[in-house]
Amino acid sequence: MRRSVKALMLALVAVPMLAIAAVADADHSALEIRFQNHRFAPQTLNVPAGQALVIKVVNASNETIEFESFKLNREVAMTPGETITVRLPALDPGSYDFYDDFHQDVPEGSIVAK
Amino acid sequence: MRPKGFLAAGLLIVGAALSAAQLITAPVSNPPVTGDISAPPQIESTLRRSCYDCHSNETQWPWYSKVAPLSWMAAHDVALGRKEVNFSEWRSYYPATRRRKLQWIGRAVHEEAMPQWWYRLMHRDAKLTPADRLALERWVESQLSGPENRPSNN
Numbered sequence A: 001m002r003r004s005v006k007a008l009m010l011a012l013v014a015v016p017m018l019a020i021a022a023v024a025d026a027d028h029s030a031l032e033i034r035f036q037n038h039r040f041a042p043q044t045l046n047v048p049a050g051q052a053l054v055i056k057v058v059n060a061s062n063e064t065i066e067f068e069s070f071k072l073n074r075e076v077a078m079t080p081g082e083t084i085t086v087r088l089p090a091l092d093p094g095s096y097d098f099y100d101d102f103h104q105d106v107p108e109g110s111i112v113a114k
Numbered sequence B: 001m002r003p004k005g006f007l008a009a010g011l012l013i014v015g016a017a018l019s020a021a022q023l024i025t026a027p028v029s030n031p032p033v034t035g036d037i038s039a040p041p042q043i044e045s046t047l048r049r050s051c052y053d054c055h056s057n058e059t060q061w062p063w064y065s066k067v068a069p070l071s072w073m074a075a076h077d078v079a080l081g082r083k084e085v086n087f088s089e090w091r092s093y094y095p096a097t098r099r100r101k102l103q104w105i106g107r108a109v110h111e112e113a114m115p116q117w118w119y120r121l122m123h124r125d126a127k128l129t130p131a132d133r134l135a136l137e138r139w140v141e142s143q144l145s146g147p148e149n150r151p152s153n154n
Helices: A002-030 B003-021 B041-050 B069-086 B087-093 B095-110 B117-122 B131-144
Strands: A034-037 A039-041 A044-049 A054-058 A066-070 A076-077 A082-087 A092-100 A110-111
Touching: A034 A066, A044 A054, A066 B041, A076 A082, A110 B117, B041 B131, B095 B131
Parallel strands: A034 A054, A044 A110
Antiparallel strands: A034 A039, A054 A082, A066 A076, A066 A092, A092 A110
C-alpha cells in the first residue's frame, strides 16, 4: 500500500514536470533560424500570430553577424558558433523582416505571423 | 604581513599589470573616407559633433584611447559603432541598407538612446538638445520618404 502511495505521489509530481519540460523543449526546438553559407535558413519562418514566441537563432558560420530586425526591435551581434534565444511578444498577423546588419549582401529573411 | 605591506604589494601588482597592459595596443586608426554622407549643414554639423567619433572613419581619438585598458574599450566601441553605421561609407550602402540604418537612427534619436550616456560623460558637447533631436528626426523622415530610400528601391 505504502509503495503504491509513493508511486502515486511520484507520478503526481513527475508527470506535470515532464509535461512542462516537454512543452518548453518543444517551444525551443520548434522555431529555429540558422545562419550558414552566408544566408539564413529558413528564409521565411511561419509562426502563429497572437502568441508569444521563442526563436533560437544559430550562427553556424565562421563570420560574426548581427541578427537584426527593425520591425521586431531586435539587434544582436553573434560570434561564430553562437546561439541566441529571441523572445518575442504575441505578433499581429504580418511579415517581419530580419537581416544580417553586418553583411548587406546577405538576403533578408522574414518571420510571417499568420 | 602588515596592512601597509598588503597595500604596497597590491599597488605594485596593479602598477605592474597596468604597465604590462600598455604593451597590448588597440587598433585606434582612421581608415580612408570612401563615401561620406551628404546632409544639410545643420544636420551634418550635429552628426559630426555627436555621432562621428564612433560612426565614421573620422574619429577624434581622445587621450584615453592611448592608455590601456581604456584604449581597448574605446577601440572596441568604435569598431562596433562603425559596423552598425558608418557615415564615411554611407554611399557604399545598398538603398535597402541605407533605409534600415535611417530607421534605426530615427529610433535611437527619438528614444534618446544615442549618444550613449557613458560617451556623453566624457564628451559633454556630444549631447543632443531637443532641437537637435527634432531636426534629426525630421531629416530622417525626409530621407525615408525620398525616392532614393523608398522600400521598392532595393
